[in-house]
Amino acid sequence: MSENINLVSAGASIAGRNKRYIVWFYLLNLVFAHFGASAFNDQARAILDHSLYADKLLHGFNAGVFLELLARPEFGAFPAATHPAMMFAVVFFLASLLFMPGVLLGYASDHGLPRDEFFRACGRNLWRFVRLFVFFTIVAGSIAGILFGALNAAVAAADKTSNERLPFLIQVVGTVIIFLVLTVIRICFDLAQTDAVLEDQTAVRKSIAAGFRKTRRHLGRLLASYMVIAIMALAVLAAGILLWHAIVPPSSVLGAFIIGQATLLLLLATRFWQRATAVAFYIKEMAEPMAEEVRPSPPLTAPAVP
Amino acid sequence: MCVRLRFGICLLVTSLAVPVLAQSGSAVSLGIPATTSAINSPTPLSQRVVAYDMDAKYNAQAHTLDASETLTYHNRTGQAQDTFPFHLYLNAFQPTSTWMREGKRWNSYGPNLEKWDPESYGAEEIKSFEVVGQGDFTSQLRYIQPDDDNKDDRTVVQVRLAQPIPPDGYVQFKIRFHDQFPETLARTGWNRDFVLGGQWFPKVGVWWHGAWNCHQFHYDTEFFADFGVYDVKLTVPQYEVVGASGIEVGSLNNSDGSKTVTYHGEDIHDFAWTASPHYLIYNDTFQGSMGPVKLRFMMQPAHWSQAERHARITKEAMERFDRWYGPYPYKALTVVDPDPGSEAGGMEYPTFITSESSWIMPKGWLWLEDTLVHEFGHQYWYGMVATNEFEDAWMDEGINQYTQIKIMNSIFGASTSLLNMWGLTAGQVDEARLGYEGVADLDPIAKNGWQYADPRSYGGVTYFKTALSLLTLEGIVGEDTMRRATHAYFLRYRFTHPTKEDFLKTIEEVSGRDLRSYFNQVIYGTQVLDYEVLNISCVPVDWYKENLNEKNGVTEYTCDVWIRRKGDFVIPVEVEIKFDNGDKVREHWDGQERWVRYAYQKKTKIESVEVDPDHKLYFDRNNFNNSRTAEANLAPARKLTNYWTCISQFVAQCLTWWLV
Numbered sequence: 001m002s003e004n005i006n007l008v009s010a011g012a013s014i015a016g017r018n019k020r021y022i023v024w025f026y027l028l029n030l031v032f033a034h035f036g037a038s039a040f041n042d043q044a045r046a047i048l049d050h051s052l053y054a055d056k057l058l059h060g061f062n063a064g065v066f067l068e069l070l071a072r073p074e075f076g077a078f079p080a081a082t083h084p085a086m087m088f089a090v091v092f093f094l095a096s097l098l099f100m101p102g103v104l105l106g107y108a109s110d111h112g113l114p115r116d117e118f119f120r121a122c123g124r125n126l127w128r129f130v131r132l133f134v135f136f137t138i139v140a141g142s143i144a145g146i147l148f149g150a151l152n153a154a155v156a157a158a159d160k161t162s163n164e165r166l167p168f169l170i171q172v173v174g175t176v177i178i179f180l181v182l183t184v185i186r187i188c189f190d191l192a193q194t195d196a197v198l199e200d201q202t203a204v205r206k207s208i209a210a211g212f213r214k215t216r217r218h219l220g221r222l223l224a225s226y227m228v229i230a231i232m233a234l235a236v237l238a239a240g241i242l243l244w245h246a247i248v249p250p251s252s253v254l255g256a257f258i259i260g261q262a263t264l265l266l267l268l269a270t271r272f273w274q275r276a277t278a279v280a281f282y283i284k285e286m287a288e289p290m291a292e293e294v295r296p297s298p299p300l301t302a303p304a305v306p
Numbered sequence: 307m308c309v310r311l312r313f314g315i316c317l318l319v320t321s322l323a324v325p326v327l328a329q330s331g332s333a334v335s336l337g338i339p340a341t342t343s344a345i346n347s348p349t350p351l352s353q354r355v356v357a358y359d360m361d362a363k364y365n366a367q368a369h370t371l372d373a374s375e376t377l378t379y380h381n382r383t384g385q386a387q388d389t390f391p392f393h394l395y396l397n398a399f400q401p402t403s404t405w406m407r408e409g410k411r412w413n414s415y416g417p418n419l420e421k422w423d424p425e426s427y428g429a430e431e432i433k434s435f436e437v438v439g440q441g442d443f444t445s446q447l448r449y450i451q452p453d454d455d456n457k458d459d460r461t462v463v464q465v466r467l468a469q470p471i472p473p474d475g476y477v478q479f480k481i482r483f484h485d486q487f488p489e490t491l492a493r494t495g496w497n498r499d500f501v502l503g504g505q506w507f508p509k510v511g512v513w514w515h516g517a518w519n520c521h522q523f524h525y526d527t528e529f530f531a532d533f534g535v536y537d538v539k540l541t542v543p544q545y546e547v548v549g550a551s552g553i554e555v556g557s558l559n560n561s562d563g564s565k566t567v568t569y570h571g572e573d574i575h576d577f578a579w580t581a582s583p584h585y586l587i588y589n590d591t592f593q594g595s596m597g598p599v600k601l602r603f604m605m606q607p608a609h610w611s612q613a614e615r616h617a618r619i620t621k622e623a624m625e626r627f628d629r630w631y632g633p634y635p636y637k638a639l640t641v642v643d644p645d646p647g648s649e650a651g652g653m654e655y656p657t658f659i660t661s662e663s664s665w666i667m668p669k670g671w672l673w674l675e676d677t678l679v680h681e682f683g684h685q686y687w688y689g690m691v692a693t694n695e696f697e698d699a700w701m702d703e704g705i706n707q708y709t710q711i712k713i714m715n716s717i718f719g720a721s722t723s724l725l726n727m728w729g730l731t732a733g734q735v736d737e738a739r740l741g742y743e744g745v746a747d748l749d750p751i752a753k754n755g756w757q758y759a760d761p762r763s764y765g766g767v768t769y770f771k772t773a774l775s776l777l778t779l780e781g782i783v784g785e786d787t788m789r790r791a792t793h794a795y796f797l798r799y800r801f802t803h804p805t806k807e808d809f810l811k812t813i814e815e816v817s818g819r820d821l822r823s824y825f826n827q828v829i830y831g832t833q834v835l836d837y838e839v840l841n842i843s844c845v846p847v848d849w850y851k852e853n854l855n856e857k858n859g860v861t862e863y864t865c866d867v868w869i870r871r872k873g874d875f876v877i878p879v880e881v882e883i884k885f886d887n888g889d890k891v892r893e894h895w896d897g898q899e900r901w902v903r904y905a906y907q908k909k910t911k912i913e914s915v916e917v918d919p920d921h922k923l924y925f926d927r928n929n930f931n932n933s934r935t936a937e938a939n940l941a942p943a944r945k946l947t948n949y950w951t952c953i954s955q956f957v958a959q960c961l962t963w964w965l966v
Binding site for chain 1: 498499584606608645646647664665666721724725728729730731732733735736737739740743744914916928929930931932933934935938939940941942943944945946947948949950951952953954955956957958959961962963964965966
């Protein structure tokens with residue numbers, strides 16, 4: 001248990017020392033989301049800016065009026081408003097794929113990583129990360145497909161009983177199990193990415209093998225650490241929603257913005273915390289075999305003289 | 307023992323209370339019972355045309371039913387009748403029926419009917435058909451299709467008698483039939499070990515306006531039948547808990563492991579029943595103005611905690627209906643919480659309704675209340691005011707939706723009468739507007755139910771446009787007048803089959819106003835109402851002067867306001883112009899022209915203009931353009947954009963969380 005706490009706190013320490021990465025990624029996401037929402041903003045403004053009926057959305061949130069707004073022909077097709085946001089979400093994902101090697105190298109470094117080293121790591125590992133992403137998609141996609149298929153079958157079977165709660169309970173339990181399995185796979189690939197960056201490993205299959213090997217050996221410890229942080233992320237999300245609901249007046253755009261962004265920043269931080277934990281674990285793992293190597297070797301005996 | 311005694315007394319009362327005897331074409335003496343044991347009235351409430359006496363045995367394993375039906379029909383048509391049509395509704399659930407073809411056409415049941423599932427099969431087969439005194443007519447039954455040319459549709463069967471039944475005469479039919487219930491479709495059938503027996507017996511058509519009215523079962527239509535007396539014996543396995551229309555008058559355990567439960571109903575025009583081994587019963591009583599009403603809530607075990615919620619809203623609805631529109635005269639009301647996952651929720655039969663619940667039902671989500679108020683309302687608009695649901699669906703669904711909105715708003719508040727949780731709100735009117743806006747100009751309200759463009763139009767127009775147009779009418783004649791008119795309509799036409807003009811003329815009569823222009827557009831037409839504040843302009847009178855220093859209260863402006871009628875619906879409207887100094891001006895526009903301009907010269911500028919400032923025009927298609935402010939208020943759009951930005955960021959972070 002104390003080992004888990006050490007790992008989690010080591011991760012927190014690394015992520016805390018490198019807060020700038022979280023802030024940069026957060027700002028990047030905010031800017032992308034801002035661009036993504038501009039079409040929605042334009043369409044909404046055209047209808048709402050001069051209408052007294054818009055008060056029903058400002059002083060409270062009338063779901064009926066909101067749906068009425070979306071249904072207006074002059075609002076335009078809903079996909080026209082939503083697609084840009086989705087596209088920018090993909091752009092943020094690609095940016096994360098590009099810059100994550102620099103972050104991992106920064107986390108492994110005991111000093112502030114110079115900018116040129118950061119970008120060099122990004123460039124050097126880009127193709128490796130793309131390949132790792134493809135492997136992850138294949139592995140996680142296949143396993144998730146099988147598990148979700150099984151879950152759906154179980155829910156359908158439970159649906160035939162007269163116990164109304166059973167399908168829901170199976171759905172919840174099944175989803176938690178799938179979440180745990182996917183988290184394990186994510187841990188493997190987090191370690192594989194760390195291995196690729198820190199070992200400058202050109203053959204990603206070796207990194208994946210290393211990731212799986214380390215995960216298998218220390219599954220309990222790694223999974224517990226990741227879950228502790230994931231639970232904290234859920235707590236952050238719940239607290240953010242509760243705060244939003246409790247203290248932000250319906251008409252306060254600024255209040256909603258501050259609470260919303262603070263919640264998103266903290267949520268992003270929890271994921272970086274997980275990555276930092278993986279790096280801390282990896283460094284510790286690399287250090288241990290080295291300690292074995294410096295153990296005193298048995299005394300050499302003098303060669304026998306013929 | 308107590309139940310048996312009650313059963314015996316009821317049989318005695320029933321046998322003694324047959325005062326009307328008449329002669330049919332044969333020598334058999336027939337009549338319709340004039341009993342009043344199921345109603346809080348010393349005399350019958352309706353002109354009883356039919357008396358159904360049925361003995362049915364349900365096979366819970368096969369979901370089949372075998373029954374004998376004795377139907378006594380009183381010929382009140384004013385002329386001799388030798389032809390009688392009967393509904394066989396369960397035959398709608400066959401692959402080539404009209405109901406199924408229409409359902410496939412609209413793909414409304416989605417995946418449920420993508421591939422024919424034998425469990426969807428329903429059937430109603432007449433084994434024998436005897437006309438008392440005239441012999442067996444089984445071989446002379448003919449399927450007819452009065453609405454379309456679908457020869458495969460078997461939902462209406464017709465018999466031609468050898469001897470006509472004279473005016474005011476009686477005829478008795480003895481029918482043996484076999485039912486196959488489908489896995490719940492259109493709120494009838496079985497689901498797991500639950501069954502809802504709706505439209506399960508051969509039911510004679512209605513002689514209406516000089517002709518038989520007996521339509522095929524359509525995808526979008528409901529039912530129409532005459533008032534009468536029902537005596538029904540249901541034999542089911544002993545483990546079943548049973549509920550039905552009317553009042554229970556007996557229950558006997560049989561030696562073969564079954565039991566026979568007997569029901570009696572008066573002044574009703576249909577009979578439905580349900581059985582499931584899982585029901586838990588919650589009893590309550592409502593004290594109505596005509597006497598006590600026994601309320602029986604048949605709850606799913608997982609919903610037991612909601613039994614009180616069911617009872618509370620039912621009694622609140624009954625109290626308001628009693629006070630506003632008229633009394634509920636029956637001695638019982640059965641509220642069924644159907645099997646979860648079945649398509650049996652939200653249905654009405656006389657003295658018998660189904661709710662729509664779930665084991666998780668937050669207090670702020672008022673779907674349960676919405677459904678119960680709606681289905682109870684049908685006891686008035688369908689149950690007692692028995693309009694033709696095939697041809698005038700709006701008169702039961704639409705008027706009922708209107709009274710539902712009034713009642714839900716009075717209990718939960720207009721803006722929160724559908725949803726009120728987590729800062730999200732929605733009212734009944736919001737729901738109605740959403741349902742109506744997309745289909746506003748597709749179909750008129752007055753249209754046969756099966757001839758609407760599609761089910762969306764049927765729902766949007768019959769339910770929602772009707773309700774919104776009656777709310778708007780309230781704004782024209784006044785809320786109190788509208789309530790008196792609805793009350794008068796109910797009292798005048800309960801236990802009859804009124805037409806659309808009966809309803810409209812009652813409103814005109816009570817309000818003392820000629821409302822034809824409104825009715826012609828809203829009921830018989832497809833005109834769309836849409837007023838718009840087209841533009842606002844304020845220009846200083848001394849605009850040409852150099853170095854003009856504009857100052858509120860000093861500088862004089864000429865201000866113009868343009869109001870436009872975008873739609874083709876013409877109705878007078880109020881316009882409110884609000885000035886920067888707080889002054890307000892109200893204008894009345896008859897709406898005849900396409901647009902109107904109002905001009906003012908004041909030492910202040912216009913702040914805002916609003917069409918229909920009292921919000922009386924409920925079916926204006928676009929409420930956003932009903933007002934215009936001179937200055938833009940960016941806050942509403944910013945608020946929504948902020949929400950949207952947060953959601954986008956969250957999605958992006960989740961995507962990246964898992965994939966990188």
